[in-house]
Amino acid sequence: MTRIQLRKGAPGARIVGLGDYRPRRRVTNDELAQAMDTSDEWIRSRVGIAERRWAAEDETLVEMAVAAGGKALAASGMAPDEIDLVILASASLRAPIPGIGPQVAYRLGIPRPGALDLNAGCAGFCYSLGLASDAIRAGDARNALVIGVERLTDVTDMSDRSTAVIFADGAGAVVLAASDEPGIGPVAWGSDGDQFNAIEIAAGSSTMTMAGQAVYRWATTKLTETLVEAMERAGVGPGDIDVFAPHQANLRIVEQMTKKLGFGDDVVVARDIVRSGNTSAASIPLALSALLESGEAKSGDLALVLGYGAGLTVAGQVLVLP
Amino acid sequence: MSREDIQSGLAEILEEVAGVAPADATPEKSFTEDLDVDSLSMVEIATAVEDKFGVAIPDDELGNIKTVGDAIDYVESHQG
Numbered sequence: 001m002t003r004i005q006l007r008k009g010a011p012g013a014r015i016v017g018l019g020d021y022r023p024r025r026r027v028t029n030d031e032l033a034q035a036m037d038t039s040d041e042w043i044r045s046r047v048g049i050a051e052r053r054w055a056a057e058d059e060t061l062v063e064m065a066v067a068a069g070g071k072a073l074a075a076s077g078m079a080p081d082e083i084d085l086v087i088l089a090s091a092s093l094r095a096p097i098p099g100i101g102p103q104v105a106y107r108l109g110i111p112r113p114g115a116l117d118l119n120a121g122c123a124g125f126c127y128s129l130g131l132a133s134d135a136i137r138a139g140d141a142r143n144a145l146v147i148g149v150e151r152l153t154d155v156t157d158m159s160d161r162s163t164a165v166i167f168a169d170g171a172g173a174v175v176l177a178a179s180d181e182p183g184i185g186p187v188a189w190g191s192d193g194d195q196f197n198a199i200e201i202a203a204g205s206s207t208m209t210m211a212g213q214a215v216y217r218w219a220t221t222k223l224t225e226t227l228v229e230a231m232e233r234a235g236v237g238p239g240d241i242d243v244f245a246p247h248q249a250n251l252r253i254v255e256q257m258t259k260k261l262g263f264g265d266d267v268v269v270a271r272d273i274v275r276s277g278n279t280s281a282a283s284i285p286l287a288l289s290a291l292l293e294s295g296e297a298k299s300g301d302l303a304l305v306l307g308y309g310a311g312l313t314v315a316g317q318v319l320v321l322p
Numbered sequence: 323m324s325r326e327d328i329q330s331g332l333a334e335i336l337e338e339v340a341g342v343a344p345a346d347a348t349p350e351k352s353f354t355e356d357l358d359v360d361s362l363s364m365v366e367i368a369t370a371v372e373d374k375f376g377v378a379i380p381d382d383e384l385g386n387i388k389t390v391g392d393a394i395d396y397v398e399s400h401q402g
Binding site: 045211 | 360361362364366368369
């Protein structure tokens with residue numbers, strides 16, 4: 001019998017380039033308070049957001065993804081034809097067919113890569129990172145581009161103040177390359193499908209609803225074990241972590257997780273939600289790029305990331321910052 | 323556990339989670355109206371009550387607990 005041959009994989013994968021796109025329009029809490037029954041104080045105390053970015057008509061999912069992906073490619077110093085896998089994480093496509101991964105790859109001049117969209121809600125970036133890293137390790141891709149992009153304002157009910165003040169738009173991207181020294185740890189992932197409707201766009205509806213209390217409880221009680229698992233699988237302890245960048249859903253969840261993990265002042269904690277709102281699958285690369293730009297985090301730092309959201313889904317890993 | 327013990331345990335939780343002075347945690351007080359506890363702090367209080375008293379407070383039950391007295395009643399009737 002003929003034996004199926006496999007390709008030779010790499011010992012590890014690492015992030016070699018990071019890029020972001022923040023929409024031009026900055027929306028403050030005071031601006032929202034003029035349009036709905038809310039206030040700066042209410043929003044800051046409930047979710048910790050001071051301002052967020054809302055995409056204009058021309059800042060489409062494709063355009064934002066191309067912008068962030070192009071920056072990540074430029075930062076990596078890699079030529080487009082060196083990329084052979086593109087995974088685009090998004091939960092806000094208005095039309096499910098076609099996925100936009102192939103179009104984004106085409107626009108970036110990447111010739112005929114494996115390309116797909118992945119919807120794991122706000123956990124999409126970490127799921128994509130895990131799959132892309134594994135593809136490189138398996139030899140199915142030499143280098144990969146992972147993009148998280150959202151226009152959540154397209155699926156937000158602007159008369160529902162519990163979600164309208166939270167959700168926002170943006171894109172972030174990373175280029176992954178094969179490396180002898182692993183720069184991305186094993187993924188720790190899971191799901192709680194019994195809570196499938198805690199965050200949903202119900203059939204026939206065009207906007208998202210969220211059971212805030214249920215999601216908050218889930219995020220602050222169940223996800224610590226996934227974070228611990230991600231560290232254990234990578235063989236690192238909490239004392240080794242330089243940067244903690246969980247999905248930017250709510251500042252209070254970020255603080256609760258930080259407290260439960262026992263991270264002190266020596267760990268840099270991402271709080272990009274204050275400036276960016278909740279950008280779902282884009283929030284982690286946006287938060288990492290903000291920390292690197294401000295100098296709070298530096299190249300070579302060990303970061304713990306965790307995405308979690310609709311599904312309900314969760315995924316996290318330890319990674320070395322580019 | 324007596325109602326007094328439950329009330330004082332609940333007062334400790336309220337102080338830690340929401341900064342409520344223990345003397346203010348009396349049965350007639352509404353969490354949201356009188357004690358300025360928001361919906362997410364209610365979740366934190368619920369999970370702390372679950373840990374402290376060994377009772378389960380599902381999200382749909384949480385909506386029915388509006389006053390400190392409601393919480394004391396809930397713990398009293400659900401503790402094993």
